[in-house]
Amino acid sequence: MSSEVSRRQALGLGAGILAIAVAGRAQPAQAAKNDAAELIKAFAGGKEPARSKVKLDLPEIAENGNTVPMTVSVESPMTPQSYVTDIMVVADGNPRAGVVTFHFTPASGVAEANTRIRLAETQNVIAVARMNDGSVHMASKEVKVTIGGCGG
Amino acid sequence: MSQPKPRIRLDKKEAKKGDLIEVKTLVSHVMESGQRRDSAGNVIPRKIINKFTVELNGKPLFSADIEPAVSANPYFQFKFRAEESGTLKFTWVDDDGSKIEAEEKITVS
Numbered sequence: 001m002s003s004e005v006s007r008r009q010a011l012g013l014g015a016g017i018l019a020i021a022v023a024g025r026a027q028p029a030q031a032a033k034n035d036a037a038e039l040i041k042a043f044a045g046g047k048e049p050a051r052s053k054v055k056l057d058l059p060e061i062a063e064n065g066n067t068v069p070m071t072v073s074v075e076s077p078m079t080p081q082s083y084v085t086d087i088m089v090v091a092d093g094n095p096r097a098g099v100v101t102f103h104f105t106p107a108s109g110v111a112e113a114n115t116r117i118r119l120a121e122t123q124n125v126i127a128v129a130r131m132n133d134g135s136v137h138m139a140s141k142e143v144k145v146t147i148g149g150c151g152g
Numbered sequence: 153m154s155q156p157k158p159r160i161r162l163d164k165k166e167a168k169k170g171d172l173i174e175v176k177t178l179v180s181h182v183m184e185s186g187q188r189r190d191s192a193g194n195v196i197p198r199k200i201i202n203k204f205t206v207e208l209n210g211k212p213l214f215s216a217d218i219e220p221a222v223s224a225n226p227y228f229q230f231k232f233r234a235e236e237s238g239t240l241k242f243t244w245v246d247d248d249g250s251k252i253e254a255e256e257k258i259t260v261s
Contacts, residue, residue, distance in 0.1 A: 066223060066224070067223040067224075068223075071229075078233070091221060094221050095187050096187075096219060096220065096221065098219035098221065099219055099221040099222065100216055100217065100218055100219060100221070100222055101216065101217040102214070102215070102216050102230075103212075103214065103215045103216070103217075104214060105211075105212055105213055105214070107208070107211075107213055107232055107233055107235060108213065108214060108230070108231065108232050108233070109172050109231055109232050109233025110172060110231050110233075112230065112231060113214075113216070113228065113229065113230045114227075114228070114229035114230070115216070115222060115223075115226065115227055115228050115229070116222070116223040116226075116227050117221055117222055117223060118185070118220070118221045118222070118223055119221075149223075
């Protein structure tokens with residue numbers, strides 16, 4: 001409708017193609033830009049999270065970093081004896097690492113939640129889950145972002 | 153200021169005990185991150201929904217602590233196990249302390 005929107009989209013698309021071309025060649029992991037590692041350490045209470053049980057569903061490539069669908073789930077019977085208490089999600093390339101922390105109860109039945117998140121650029125999203133027995137599990141996924149979600 | 157009306161959808165409002173009920177919620181909110189600048193170069197102050205809670209008959213069921221990295225018009229989807237009939241209470245808390253609230257009834261047989 002408005003010419004401004006179409007111009008923006010056209011520019012974004014051009015930048016996106018460039019970003020894909022560059023990202024394809026670049027090495028996958030870069031040094032952390034924010035306090036993601038500290039947040040994980042504090043959340044895990046000093047434990048080393050096991051890379052198991054947590055499933056993080058995100059697109060390989062997010063065309064629009066302003067709204068990236070994310071589902072996180074954890075294998076658990078979700079009974080009063082054994083359940084997931086919290087899942088923290090952080091993003092290591094955003095201006096601030098914190099994204100969202102979900103809190104569950106045995107009445108949840110299943111430890112699964114979905115929301116839509118902002119990603120400023122290509123980066124790793126990390127989910128860390130705490131169980132009622134104190135064990136900590138995690139999963140991470142790299143998302144390539146073509147149009148960053150923090151512009152203004 | 154008129155409060156935005158949240159949208160809530162349950163995949164079923166009548167369930168058998170033990171069934172999983174899926175809940176989808178959406179509320180209109182700018183979720184201003186506090187990272188953006190206006191045309192004069194001034195930082196636009198942060199204004200987000202920072203907490204979302206769901207209670208069943210007054211007992212906590214699900215909640216989320218929310219950072220600016222959650223998209224505008226925050227959407228949440230989650231499930232719970234139907235154990236008792238009653239009222240689900242949904243609350244969204246704004247940085248300014250205001251709350252958006254909604255309720256849904258469920259029947260469990």
